[in-house]
Amino acid sequence: MQHRYGHDTSAFVVSLLLLALLSGSEASMNLFMGEDEVRRLLGFDAELYYIRDGFVNHCAISFNLSVSTETNSLLLTWNAREMVNYHLAFHVDRPLAMKPPTVNISSSGQVPRALSVFKVSMRCTGQVDGEVSVLMKLSLTIESRNRTVLTFPRRKHCYRTLHAREIIAASSDVDANTASSSTRVFYISVGVCCAAIVLVALLLAALHVRGARSPDSSSLFDSESTQGLSQPSTQTTQCLRADTPNNAAPVSAYPSLKIERNELKPLLLADAQRRVRDIALSRDRVTLHQVLQEGTFGRIYHGTLVDERDPTLKKEVFVKTVTEHASEAQVVLMLTESCKLRGLHHRNLLPVCAVCVDDCTRPLVLLPYMCWGNLKLFLRQCKMTEANNPQSLSQQELVSIAVQVACGMSYLTKREVVHQDLAARNCVIDGSLAVRITDTALARDLFPMDYHCLGDNVNRPVRWMALESLLHNSFSSASDVWAFGVTLWELMTLGQTPYADVDPFEMAAYLKDGYRIPQPCNCPDELFAVMACCWALDPDERPKFQQLVQCLTEFHAALLAYV
Template sequence: MSEEEVKKLLGLDAELYYVRDDVVNHYALSFILPVPSDTNSLHFTWHSSSKVDYRLGFQVENTSAMDQPQSNISAQGEVPRTRSALCIGICFFIYFSCVFGLCVLKYTAHLCVCLISGYPSLRIEKNDLRSVSLLEAKAKVKDIAISRERVTLRDVLHEGTFGRIFHGVLLDEKDPSKEKQVFVKAVKDHASEVQVTMMLTESCKLRGLHHRNLLPISHVCIEDGEKPMVLLPYMNWGNLKLFLRQCKLAEANNPQAISQQDLVHMAIQISCGMSYLARREVIHKDLAARNCVIDNSMQVKITDNALARDLFPMDYHCLGDNENRPVRWMALESLLNNDFSSASDVWAFGVSLWELMTLGQTPYVDIDPFEMAAYLKDGYRIAQPINCPDELFAVMACCWALDLEERPKFQQLVQCLTEFHAALGAYV
């Protein structure tokens, strides 16, 4: 999608692409694209250097809200060898959610087009802006800075408005024949100095901490004239929230779908990492599945929240105070008084446990973010997930006690979940 088209839809000077030079933009495949109600067409450019067949179809959930989309190409055929225009005509009668599905051979691109009257805020949290300049942020990570030449970027794993996460390769400093895989967090060329500074400062949240269930930064690239990059050890199944959602999609057709015991094991690992942070008197403030990663051995690690607001914009909301916050994961005292503690992290852990048991669903999805504080104060909470054992939901409920002293400590959660995991194993 051209810069002009993205500018029209999102008001941003940026491109949106799905496959380019045989590199798949995995995040774009599930990108939530807000489309203004006065938009009557979407324009894409497509071509292939080799023979690729395609099949095109549309699904409309409510035809009273939206006409069946029309395109300037046939329902099936061969992808053109030269750069060509693909136009999809749309007509909306009222604000309503709909889904486009575009499949090109083995590459599948899903655009979830949500018509909304406003967009989620992309403002920077004022608490992160304090008085830290870009020079100061760079100075704090100077001791782990490496040459940009040692880093090779591969696939885009996740992309937002101003940030990207790549799968990269880092060459060994002493022996270039040796290499290791890394996550690379980077900002785009149009990112502001404030956004660059924010990425660097938030990336340092877990720096210097060592635990098997934490993933702190390992290196940075901060050379003059180049946008900074942050490197973290690679976890080959990637972001936990995206992984859970993939599991949900595959659940019906996968005889080896992820088990309840696996999910509880993930929860134990997260609680172990958080217990370590609590002992070190470190408050995370943004614990959620989106800020965890996982590998193919089911090892889970907690990460910082650098770029999270940009990569998961629908999980953050501005309540009129210039702070873009994870409202649906926050404890009541954090919402009302901006008070954060290990106890508020416990609350967020309860919501994260709910995310695990629902395979990545969004909590409180039907509640207006502006009404969350009143909703919680009145004693309401998210419902027990389907097929979630009563004992496990009771653990979640304890995490959401209004009285901070009534919430369990992380070490208690580790013990409780470990015992529950063992009990599940006894029935397998």
Template sequence: MKWFVLFLMVPVCFAHLNVYLSSAEVWRLLGLTAELFYVREGQINFYALNFVVPVPATIEELHFTWQSLTRRPLPYTLHVEVVSHQEAMHTPEFNITSEGFVPTEPQTWQVTLPCTHVVAAEVDITISLNVSTGSSSTTLHFRRRKICLKEAPRPAVRVDTIPHAPTSADIFYAGAGCAGGVLLIAAIGAAACRARARKLRRARSDEQDAHAFLPDSSCKSAASYTSYRRPTSLPAAAAEERARDLQQRIAELTIQRCRVRLRSVAMEGTFGRVYRGTYADEDGREQEVLVKTVAEHASQVQVSLLLQEGCMLYGLHHERVLSVLGVSIEDQTAPFLLYPWGSTWRNLKQFLLACRGVTVGGAAGTAPPPPPLTTQHVVRMALHALDGLLYLHSQHVLHKDIAARNCIVDENLRVMIADNALSRDLFPADYHCLGDNENRPIKWLALESLTKRQFNPAADVWALGVLLWELTTLAHQPYAEVDPFEVAAYLRDGYRLQQPANCPDELFAVMAYCWAMSPDDRPTLQQLQIFLRDFHTQLTRFV
């Protein structure tokens, strides 16, 4: 990657100068529809100056707009230097002369960033722009980070221009196509309905013979949305192997029901329940636990999902990951999943709602209101979640459901990532079924996960950006105004979540970078960690 630092020295002439990024440039880089001013009629945007704007691999030039507000042009000098990884980039070039005058009308100039494609690197670059009034001059610092890949990147997916307005010819052909399509769809739908009816009859027959807790490999329940590396369909041998693996995990985690004591209900859904309680080991020592279970009327599908999702983090040990402690299964009773629990721990989404005075269900509503969260708190909590996700990825585990509802927080604002067992039941407003029999967190999913069922580390990065947005907004609902059926088209058209109130520009730019259209253009967790740590350090300097 390359860093760009722009130096502009104009203490006296600041009131007579504008330097900014146009709305088209901000849209290209960050997917936002707004201008970004560095200097506006003497007012300096220090947030913008301190933020390192990442430049995706698909973008090879930067555009800056400037204007002298005096009656005469202001003299300037330009200089560019590649600070690091010179082998990854050819010498950057301007489309204007290195010396001249800032025009009195708005003008956009360009810096070309030609990658060599010989090595992959993040290159630091410094662009120096000196503007003077004769007796004085000033320098500003604009930083950029350019991603250079070893091979030429694919063209950017997002369309940067507004689509053309439909003409009468477009409408005619579209109408004719739709008419023909309706007939074709009707024929296909009739055949699909007959096939689906036969499939449902087979599924009901298989369900009757299913194991008390583990579904048969042909059971449709496996298609319900679950996290962690679960494919949409599995060969029979692989499904049997997965079932045996789950049985082995349950056998290793099994504890005696008599050692578990339930005290109070922490959360309750339609069929799921979460209790606070205690667990006594063989030596009689008790510890606080959280118990996830289901009600008596829960179906075998719901029971099996509880076990599958609750055991997915079994065997993982990290201070930022909450893994299952034990499982209790007894005949004719609902299974218990035990998690280590602290007296001050709370569900992160419930905690954020309480921070803005929203009463949540269960006993958690009686807890004292939390203190106000600052930007420092938000960044530190995001770093905790990021550390946990880094560990999961190091263990080759994709979470696939990173969100505030699947995290916990203690009184010291330390965050841990948990599994998503019972989340669909306890937080039903966060999950939607689009007619495909899968209840998924639509508004947290990356575009490729939503449309193509593709999950990768970059998809978890997208969800982490939404989690950061939740932290900043105190658990407001993302895309609250967008119908779940329209989310895919909304994202494909380039729209994203809006910048929350009181959210620093550089923090929101991180979120926007996480929501890049192409997975290759999103930052890695290591890159996010470096930036958030640096940003947190900057924040602490002013407190």
């Protein structure tokens, strides 16, 4: 759903007041957009409720719906079982660009008892270009005693109707002038092309003669083949991929990638080791216990770390490492990705705390221990448990987890850090349901079904990626917001795989056509509305993490108060 999300505490207070008024008088009112209207405006097969049986969807009300130039009307459906008086008013910030909205019902009266549809017309004047902010104010009065005003923000894009004609007229004049001199331009172009070809040929011939006369050219190649690292710069350009960001293919590429020139591996590994030297510790301080997760070349252990000053003190840690079959490229991959959150301090982040590189082929990466481990595995375990099991999760607890993830991501955004792989598999949880976001080290190996290679030898979390990331490999805080929406969907489905029936190669086309994962069972409309806003095609239309924190926090408080 393509909205710019905006919300404040006052809107929530207003919605609670309306809820109290409606419930107190036993008035059950509904106000929503029908399925056909939502599909027309937003591309989703769902109904969007603003008020349902007297309960106000304050998140939906505060969404700033964007109305395209071609859309001149909005259809709303409503009814009330008891007597509810209403008054409609509109405010437009740019009257020169858009006429005041009109409705096909009276501006005041009683909300009908039967389901009825009314139309709000929003037409541009055609005189001014720009974006218009429209506020629809709905005043509701119950039994002539209590009055509450709800404000619905909308944005309308307007353009001058004569603007396109002026462009067409100007282009036709240019075409006429161009046609009169087309022959002359053609001959000039041919002459320039011939001159350029001659110059290039002369340049290539000169280079060829110079290379043939060079006395050291043959000995140079011989020295490179025999001396190994004596010419590192030349060999580096031969083995690193040019289409990989920062030319770092051995670090970020698919784990099965093989480096053809083995002599370059020590350079890459040494660089990764230098990055963690200040947090390195001795191997004899670490004890490995049971294996918590294991992949093809990576493992996560439950371990203990002995305090440096007092050997009697020990603390539990996660220990990430590789197997004896791992290549040095995979070792570099683990060390590099483990440093992604290094130096960041927040209660909802889990950065690396220490590294052991005594054995350079099997380094150990240490992180603080969280007793219930990986969030995705924990959610799936909860899905299989009995209803009275201590590990079963309530809706309030799931929303609390979502709030914590949003808080961690909000901190990363403030520090200008883009995670690029936010998902339940990259979070951990403890016994008090405290959640922390982790780095992506070993994620591709431990959760291979969540990553797909689309033909470029790079494994990516395709089902969690925004459209601009799939098409242009563009990552930002807005693409992290998209991934957060999918993570929220994972929470509400207890670890199900999103877009499970969609071919990874078809994901970009699927998203571009407006399709999204459906609303989970038992998921409140408010939460699904938040998810849908995260999946707006335009990155600028997605909410910010700070807004998501505020919305989810208030929704969690409402759940605790009324559920």
